[in-house]
Amino acid sequence: MSWLSYPKALNRALADALAEDETVCVLGEDVGAGMAGVTLGLRDRFGAGRIVDTPLSEQAFTSMGVGAALAGMRPVIELQIPSLLFLAFEQIANQAHKFSLMTGGQARVPLTVVVPGSGSRLGWAGQHSDQPYSLFAHVGVKTVVPATPSDAYGLLATAIRDDDPVLLFAPAGALPVREDVVAPLVPIPLGSARIHRPGTEVTVLAIGHLVHEALAVAEELAGEVDIEVLDPRTLHPFDWEALGDSLERTGRLVVLDDANRSCGFAAEVLATASEEFRLVAPPRRVTRPDGAVLPFAPELDRALQPSREQLRTAVRGVLKGGWAW
Template structure:
């Protein structure tokens, strides 16, 4: 088994799916050369007909994926930075989300939206914002996000094979994260959470870079608190069963989400836990999120982003 970085794992997923299925192709802006390394080497093997660069025209670029998906292709459309998807958000969220259902559930729209997201590069809001919560708000679109190189390869392959629009953002803070990635063909099914650490005092639900932080905090607090850590992996569909099973054991929940406090994934999960698992709880749910501010750039980014100190404080508060 090879040890790969997260972007190398995504690259493997692309290459394997491009080889397996002639209807798969990638479209984006400068993905042949590459702003990020996840598409490196693909144009040399698959040619510019399948690794497609467009002008800086997000609607037209997205239209290539959307129209080709209606025509039976399986495109992956790369927005480079997640914030750039907002340039054509009417198409990417509304038109995409409604296409299958509103038109009578007769014709699938198999496409993957991907982009780099997250804090850590000090690039400020439009280059740092998360998109998973906003896409998850729009019905008809699946949303998942890898936290490990293993998941990155398997999740991207699952998304490419899915008959629905699937959004797979990946966090820039994990670009060089290394991990074991099998060379064989496997998928990570969309909609299955992963219990990353067993514990009995408190459950932390955390994803991508914040999962890494949560696991570090859990290790640090060993002996003081027995922390269970769950990676949701998929936001739509969301694996509520795994979370409720965990809460039946721990009765306490901290949700860490690198999205805004208002209207985000953490808010949704918190409300669902109140509706479906209120009797399991011994304390109110605590969320560790971005405050409701446009993400500042420069050194200020780290003043507001969720981090290990904030996660530890939340654990102490919910267990008090």
């Protein structure tokens, strides 16, 4: 048994991949110093030729990673702030993602992008707190959001082995999470959801660090409602079968998502669930408000984030609600 932190899990997955495969390398800002904890100690172990500190030009080192992947390497890029993905969106979504499709599989781009500290980090203000995973799921890039250390290890291990680009969002709210690991850490297939808590009355699908908020609310309301907590782990490809099975048991759905409401991932889950699965009440979502830009003031920042109180209200709402027709 070992006590594993979320950043250490990512660090271990990188170290194992680097040790197993000499084509794996790491590029990014401050990766030599391991500022985010993900690459700590790796340059000393594997050398500056494979753990490469880059200038602060996201377009440049992302393009370098795409080129390295096309040339037969398996690069891992670290972007310390999620908003920097807006700068590199063209390289990831329009280049890395499409090379294989446009060449009929003749070219492969095994590029992994890791974003430690994505989403809400109290007081980090508007340009450091975005959660843009919906953009990448929308264009079809493989996108994962682990909630626990063991899932962080397993999904990163799989991402590095994948022949297509994969983005891994490591939510700021999950970084403090620690976990007792009693078995060897293993790769986890993309597109495989996880039930953290079985239930019979309401399915709460929670993304990333909000899984832990959903579990807390499920325990608080245990005497009132039996909540199933479902963690998709992968947003694209999404495990629709797992969601369908859960809704067969519960018939009610609440989605908890630390992203903006309009065109967010929660909206896609609600739409597909309404079209494809058995629901006995209209589904609900708990998200940031439309067009939210998180302010610097901690009180205002907290007010815009999805809360346990909002989740409790949504759960009670689907219990009481029914279709109007």
